[in-house]
Amino acid sequence: MSSIEERAAKALDDPENWPAEPKEAVARQRLLADRVRTEPLDPDSVRYVAGLDVSYGVGDTELAAAAVVLDARTLEVVDTSLVADTPSFPYISGLFAFRELPPVLKAIQGLSVAPDVFVCDGFGLAHPRRFGIASHLGVLIDAPVIGSAKSVLYGRNSPPGEERGSWTPMVAGRSELVDDTETLAAEGAEVVGRVLRTRARTKPVYVSVGHRVDLAGSVDLILRLSPKYRIPEPIRHADRLCGQYRKEHKEQQGHETKN
DNA sequence: GCGACAG
DNA sequence: ATCTTGTCGC
Structure with missing residues (x-):
C-alpha cells in the first residue's frame, strides 16, 4: 500500500481534483461523495493524531x-509541518475544501510521522452534499479523518447540556428538534454529526464523520483531545503554528519594505 | 422569495 | 479567516 505522502502527492497532481469554477466543484463533490465510508474507530487504538489548519x-x-x-496519550507534539502558499480558489461556504485542501495536502507531505487519524477544522458528513473538507481529505488520501468545526453549517440541533462531555445530535432535514437516539432511529432520521461540549459553560464544537471513522468513536477521541480547552489540542497547535508564521512573515515584509 | 452560510 | 486591549468570570 502506498504511503500517505504519496497519496497526497497524487491527489495534488490530478487536475480533475481542482476545478476552477464553483459549478464544477459542486459536481466534483457529488461525484466523490459516495466514496465516503463510515467505519468503527477505537480511540484506544489511536497512537498519533494530526491536527490541520490554515491561516x-x-x-x-x-x-x-x-x-x-x-x-x-500524552498530547505531546511529535511532528510538525508548515507550508506557505497562495489561494487558488475563493472562499465559498460549502466549497471551502477547494481553497484549503491544496495547502493542507502540501503540509501533510512534509510530515515524517504517519498519523493514525487526522482532525480537520471543519465538517465531514454534516454538509449539504455530505462532503465537507474532512470527508474530502479522507477520500483523497484514503485515511481516517474527523471533522471538528467551531460553528454550524448544516443540520438542526438543540443545545447540549452545560457540562463537559454533554452532546446532542445534528440531524438533516427535520422541522422539529428531537434528541432521543431511539426516536431518531425509529423515524429513520439522518444524523450527520454531534454538537459536543468540550468545556463546561463554553460554546460547543461540532463533530462529524470525515472518512473511515464512526461518530461515537470520533466524539470520544475529540473529547480526550480537549482536556482543558474548547478546541482539540491538535487543531489548537496547528492553528497557532500557521498563525504565528503568517504574523512573522508579515512583519518581515514590513521591515524589508522600509529599507 | 427568504434566510443561512465551515474557514 | 482577519482587523484588535482590556476585561469579566471560573
Missing part, C-alpha cells in the same frame, strides 16, 4: 497551512 494574510494573496502530529 490567511491580507488581500487574499497569501496563506499558511500547518499539520501537527500529537501523541494521543
